[in-house]
Amino acid sequence: MPSALPTSTAKVTKFTNCRLLKGESLVTQDLWVSSFTGKIIQSQEAFYGQLCVPDEVIDLGGRIISPGFIDTQLNGAFGFDFASIPESDDPNAYAKEFKRINQLLVKTGVTSHLPTITSSRPEVYHHALPFLGPSGASRLASDGTESLGAHVEGPFLAPTKNGIHPLPVLLAPKSNDLTSLSDCYGPSNLLGNIRLITAAPELPHMTFLIPTLTSPPHNIIFSIGHTESTYEDATAAITAGATMITHLFNAMRPLHHRNPGIFGLLCTTPTTNSSPSTTPPSSPLVTQNIIPSLPKPITQRPYFGIIADSIHLHPTTITLAYNAHPSGLILVTDAMHLVGLPNGRYAWNNDFILKDGIHLRLESDGKIAGSSITLVECVSNFLNWTGCSVAQALKAVTETPARMLGLEHVKGGLEGGMDADLCVLDVMVEEGRKRVVVDEVWKFGVRVFEREGEERGTIMS
Missing domain, CATH: 3.20.20.140 (Metal-dependent hydrolases)
Incomplete structure (x- = not known):
């Protein structure tokens, strides 16, 4: 199995040129995460409200970002x-x-x-x-x-x-x-x-x-x-x-x-x-115990x-x-x-x-x-x-x-304030069959794994 990269030290990372998993759709949109808080940052709030400048900008070349x-x-x-x-x-x-x-x-x-x-x-x-x-x-x-x-x-x-x-x-x-x-x-x-x-x-x-x-x-x-x-x-x-x-x-x-x-x-x-329902109308099948x-x-x-x-x-x-x-x-x-x-x-x-x-x-x-x-x-x-x-x-x-699990406001999504647990994914087609590939994994806004052997997204400082 490929080895993990040294964890990134950037405090705020902006992903661009990527498709985010939103419900049952893939939406072209930037994503901001903080390794200091371990959370996803609301991008408009980060840029306009906090005048935040990312420490690192990563161009993912059209790949998918999914929650972990x-x-x-x-x-x-x-x-x-x-x-x-x-x-x-x-x-x-x-x-x-x-x-x-x-x-x-x-x-x-x-x-x-x-x-x-x-x-x-x-x-x-x-x-x-x-x-x-x-x-x-x-x-x-x-x-x-x-x-x-x-x-x-x-x-x-x-x-x-x-x-x-x-x-x-x-x-x-x-x-x-x-x-x-x-x-x-x-x-x-x-x-x-x-x-x-x-x-x-x-x-x-x-x-x-x-x-x-x-x-x-x-x-x-x-x-x-x-x-x-x-x-x-x-x-x-x-x-x-x-x-x-x-x-x-x-x-x-x-x-x-x-x-x-x-x-x-x-x-x-x-x-x-959840209260008991009224007794359903009887039928010949019910009385014969064929249908409970x-x-x-x-x-x-x-x-x-x-x-x-x-x-x-x-x-x-x-x-x-x-x-x-x-x-x-x-x-x-x-x-x-x-x-x-x-x-x-x-x-x-x-x-x-x-x-x-x-x-x-x-x-x-x-x-x-x-x-x-x-x-x-x-x-x-x-x-x-x-x-x-x-x-x-x-x-x-x-x-x-x-x-x-009752964690829909913390895990499993890419909304602002949720944990920055992410997968960067590619989808390959081999002999007519689709295969989802994990290229990168981020935990609490820190990159903990990157697949080796092929060119990945461009990092722009």
Whole structure:
């Protein structure tokens, strides 16, 4: 992988001759950023209001500036599994490994992520989660990719939809309070370090717990995943406060013409009233139990993660989901720690994972074992498979995940006052296929990576 450049020392940088991602469009416009504040500067305010003169002007030659990518499901990378405890006497070994990964990950265009811990024993959560909480307070570009808080994928999952999550560690809540979750994750981790939890809402007590988890002081996003949920179960979870679906279609009941399952949530018309609806008119089909009775209406359609690696889902399936609910689609990698490592056989959870390019499978039973793909590769696949525009594809790794996380005024956009996390992108066409390429990455207004080997934009002092 190319090396990073020394970080720029310019306080104010002006990008010109560039196209900015604005919603679902690419707009020709200059962009100003400050490495002192780490924020995007409103260009008219900078020039006219503050009489600001940039320290550096960069002509990007018509290339694209996108907000930095956000990966909401990343299990590890470059040899480090977030669900592992390093075998070391150094108490800071985990923190050092996490920093190393973030400094490498940022080169792929991912400037923020939710480091994800798959189903593990409680001691793993107790050890790892304190290192994975939100890290943006330091605002150090040299730290690389920023953690927005941890994603705990399990262990409160349906045993029949475990994927490669080890069955012996899976749990179910034992009461209508957070005791089981607190014992598993650690009480302090439920108050800030965990940003998102994936769980099966049909487990005993789980749907009852959703309002508590998603409200202060926890404010945790609840995502439906690894689940046997019916459409009715999933609708009840959304009504209770769930707002996300983890890797849609994978590890859940499939779409059926008489029971749409979780996919049906994407096609539900939202309502502004969450109270029970009136009983629908009866019909012969309902009385024959062919079509279930209608559940309570939901107030909004959920966001949903999609793994666009050509292995987890067929391209047409992805297009189907996107067309059903385009504003809810979030591209994720679900990448394992084998990203960036050579092909081979790697020990994992008393088994082995066989890596062959982006293909990862358990040696014991051949199950798909996560992915080994970068987020920019997912963007390229999505762009080609769905026929959407470049701007629409980029939205699925910027604005949409930021909105899902409640950070749409801080991340995922290029408006004045937002964090200056940027990707400078080129789009190449190779044998009729579009490929998005990360040329530069900027974190908090500081350039932390530039691709080597080809001529780039002209820097004008």
